[in-house]
Amino acid sequence: MKAQTGRNPSNGKNLEALRFQETIVEKIESGDLLPGEKLPGERSLSAMYGISRRTVRRVLGELSAQGYVYKRKGAGTFVRQKAADKMDLSYLSELGNAGISAIMKSYGVKVSGKVLTKGVTTARFFCYKLGLAAGGRVYVLHRIRYGNDEPIAVEYTYLPADLFSGIEALDFSRVSLYDYMDSKGHMPRKFRQKLQIVEINERERACLDLPKKAPVYYLEFTGYDAHGTIVEYTESYARCDKFEFRFDNQA
16 A cells, blocks of 8 residues: 655645634734734735635634634724723723713723614513503614724613603714713613623624624613613623623622
8 A cells, every 4th residue: 555645635724724823813912913903805815824715714713703803794804902901891880870881981992883773662571671651652772882993782772762852863873872861861870780691692793793602791771860760771782802790709
């Protein structure tokens, strides 16, 4: 039998992928590639490193799952902020107004948003959550929240519409929701909160550019104004690679 010589093709492919992955990680950790910087396209990377586009695509997917890069649909692949830059979700209990935006601002992060859905509903579930009678009017606001132009959370917010006249005319991709609520005398001052880690759903995955089955923080807020009236119910899905939760165990 003729002895086999040379490398195993599959091992060669694995070695090429490993070398490419190590090179990108080294460039990120050394600062040659900066947070927010866009990587060359798959075709360019394939030519630069002498590997197939399929290998490039697979490695970028692995780097995304590991938190080194993120993909923005139609725009390309970008270097992610380092894990050390995670924001502390325990601030939700300490800040005057609980919410993802308040946390990001406290860290000096540029906050922006994209409105997905807005309008009025009379859905029984949200009437119940807001303490309204059946058939009450509920204002609906669904948004993607961005930190330094990177998708960081998806928020589904519901307000008692009759407390907020003129709300349907406002653009909450530009206007702060809490500033508006404050101007109407119904700023949330006290919160009942719930925090879980869950597997991301398809809709939120698409909004946040996360891989399938990625974990996210699921947060529920019920906000009360200074008079004890429920003025907000929000469900939020926040990226685990951007936030952490700390607590002190006191005897």
